[in-house]
Amino acid sequence: LGTVYSQSFISFIERVNMEAAGVVRINLLGGPEALPTAEQANAVRSGIVDMIYGPSSYYPGDVPETDAFVGGNVPPAELRENGGMALLNEIHQQKLNAYLLSHPEGSLGFHIYLTQLPVLDAAGLPNLDGLRVRGAQLYREFFMGLGATYVSIKVPEVYTALERGTVAGIGWPSVGLMDLSWDNFLTHRIDPHYFQGDIVILVNLDRWNAMDEIARNTLRELGLAHEQRSYAVFTDLGLEEDAEMQRRGIEVVTLSDAAAKKYRRQAYETAWARLKSRDDTHYEALRRLFYREE
Template identity: 50%
Template sequence: MRIPMKSTVLAIAAGVALSGPVSAEEVLRAVTAFPAPVEFAKSFLRFVDKVNAMGEGVVRIQYMGGPEVIPPPQQAQAVRRGVVDMQYGPGTYYLGDVPEVDAWVGSTVTAMEARENGGLEAMREVYKEKLGAYLLGHVDTGITFHIYLTEEPKMTADGGVDLTGVKLRSQPIYREFFDSLGATSVSVPVPEVYTALERGVVDGIGWPLVGIQDLSWDKFLKVRIDPPFFQTDLVIILNEEKWEGLSDEAKAILTKAAAEYEQESYDYYQANIVETDKAVRDAGMEVVTLEGAAAQAWLDSAFETAWARLKASGSPQYDALRAAYYNR
């Protein structure tokens, strides 16, 4: 789906015009990469509520919508060009422009730790240089990924899984890992995953435990492979000029809200993971748990694909980011 940028600008302008009288508050127009029913879109709306409560009379986020407003692959450029002021979603959607995003994919630390060890600040410099954006925060961390399948996988003699020829719904962060497992990566937008599973276009997906039931994908997914790997790369960014033009008071409110929400969202999703794990097991999902050397090889293969991809990009930030974000 492609939405002409000119039409998008007009639609957003119309939305602003209809939103009511101009107030003293500084308004930030925001979009998300996820449809409203997805848990991660709900998380961003909790952040919006937090900012709007803290910033009453000073700064307010106006939520414009998700993929129906601007297709996710175009959202970062929409922020760069000032079509919208703020965006929330996976950094890997613009991995080609910002290869350093892989530091989050391969991260083993929380956002709170990265604020303390210089990781976040290093990423802010990258975003300013390569995307013309201000990185407000890395939220919803501590969420890891799994491979889910419609059928039980074949096992190897050494206790691993054989995914040769298995069609997996993929995205850039998974591709090399899935290739290393012999699987076939298939690109399917999130709104079309249900139909792809229903029709057998894919035999499984890569996805966090969080949100797996939101769009009823668990109706088809019968098996989960453990241990989990990677970490979410969900970030909130702003147009750099918009950020610089905000009042000091507005910046302070947004900064405080983002730092607090990094911890709040981490805590929320740790509890959510436990609840969801129980729910899917109770609903009949089988969990294939790799152990010992097989589990170690699984994790090493996953994490090293992210760091190898970042190193191959030639990023001068590779060493600093690996030191800040990876401690396996």
């Protein structure tokens, strides 16, 4: 629970318990050590736990539509206005028996970090041929499209993999890398970022419906406030960590405008193609609400 992400969730819990005292109370059970990440979505579905916090990309088999988060570039505030969040909430209720309460840290982007200077091809895009790059499943197709060999390694094992040279790079959000000391081995970061943060707070739907209207409204308001607050906090944190990362010696390789546009488009399209192949029922609606051409 020592990461900047866990601390953000803890701050939400503390605010709920303070501002909604006597109406709603959240008891934190722990993180992956208490309930393995892969089991958390099923736990909230079945009511083993009432609430979870984490990336929606951890349960793509249950709700493939969560690719709209990473494949989107529309900020959370606008998704609240245009109906995007409402649609994804409805889908969560149908498929996961969960209420989508909040989409915090929505200002996050993702970067490729390497242990060496990346080679750029004739179009100015990164050529990662021959490089083993660690990432989450949601990066797989994007990394392979750049020529990399995609490697799946659990987060606690990444430090050793970098230390031993087992991997030559990683995909990671714009915040939190230094908390894990991976900057001891990484030397370059590719800009711009790709994808958008997909962290969510879910509530078991049966538990949600069992709450009275006052409790639901209170929690809904505090969830929205946290979504807005964390967006601003992580925007500032990203700028601070960028400066510190460069101070520590990580060089930023910034793609040309034309290459950057193609790079980001290539990333987005992998997410939308994956969603369409898994379940295209809401593909057109989600793409229209979550993504705008750049």
